[in-house]
Amino acid sequence: GQQVMQIPQYQHVQEGEDFTTYCNSSTTLSNIQWYKQRPGGHPVFLIQLVKSGEVKKQKRLTFQFGEAKKNSSLHITATQTTDVGTYFCGLIQGAQKLVFGQGTRLTINP
Amino acid sequence: DAGVTQSPTHLIKTRGQHVTLRCSPISGHKSVSWYQQVLGQGPQFIFQYYEKEERGRGNFPDRFSARQFPNYSSELNVNALLLGDSALYLCASSLDGGGLYEQFFGPGTRLTVL
Numbered sequence: 001g002q003q004v005m006q007i008p009q010y011q012h013v014q015e016g017e018d019f020t021t022y023c024n025s026s027t028t029l030s031n032i033q034w035y036k037q038r039p040g041g042h043p044v045f046l047i048q049l050v051k052s053g054e055v056k057k058q059k060r061l062t063f064q065f066g067e068a069k070k071n072s073s074l075h076i077t078a079t080q081t082t083d084v085g086t087y088f089c090g091l092i093q094g095a096q097k098l099v100f101g102q103g104t105r106l107t108i109n110p
Numbered sequence: 111d112a113g114v115t116q117s118p119t120h121l122i123k124t125r126g127q128h129v130t131l132r133c134s135p136i137s138g139h140k141s142v143s144w145y146q147q148v149l150g151q152g153p154q155f156i157f158q159y160y161e162k163e164e165r166g167r168g169n170f171p172d173r174f175s176a177r178q179f180p181n182y183s184s185e186l187n188v189n190a191l192l193l194g195d196s197a198l199y200l201c202a203s204s205l206d207g208g209g210l211y212e213q214f215f216g217p218g219t220r221l222t223v224l
Binding site: 031033042043044046048050088090092093094097098099100101102103 | 114143145151152153154155158165167200202208212213214215216217218
């Protein structure tokens with residue numbers, strides 16, 4: 001099945017700095033979902049992208065789906081301590097099989 | 111409304127034992143999926159059940175099995191536990207068994223195998 005590669009694996013920023021994580025695939029993706037997992041918590045759904053070139057915003061978070069539908073990104077503007085966690089991209093395959101990327105762990109220096 | 115619930119929260123077992131993990135989906139959700147998350151990695155798909163039928167199976171050995179009940183709750187069973195089965199086991203429910211629906215995850219069961 002398809003796989004998604006996520007980079008970077010870790011990112012440490014100063015509070016107020018921006019943060020971006022990338023999700024890449026060698027094949028065309030039909031969809032991408034993004035989840036956030038706080039330390040000690042469980043994944044929480046953030047967004048779903050299905051259209052080529054799609055851009056969606058949620059307050060300080062901007063999600064993009066590449067024109068070729070082979071990559072996606074999550075950008076956080078002016079990070080806050082509440083943004084700490086691991087961000088996963090995921091691909092729905094078949095019925096409801098969600099294939100996750102390796103995740104990007106974000107830590108923030110207040 | 112209650113979210114996805116899982117029991118127990120934590121569990122300690124020894125090698126060779128058997129374990130049963132339980133999950134109750136969000137009311138109205140008919141699809142339940144199970145994931146294994148090893149520390150520092152993304153969740154790995156184990157099973158998906160919809161309307162009491164297995165709809166998908168990940169790359170896990172036959173020691174792993176699951177079922178879904180008429181009320182849509184689900185059990186994950188793991189036999190002959192190995193040290194490598196130590197992980198967070200997550201249950202996720204979604205509205206339907208197909209299509210692009212968001213998955214709602216439960217808090218997980220932390221399994222430690224000694």
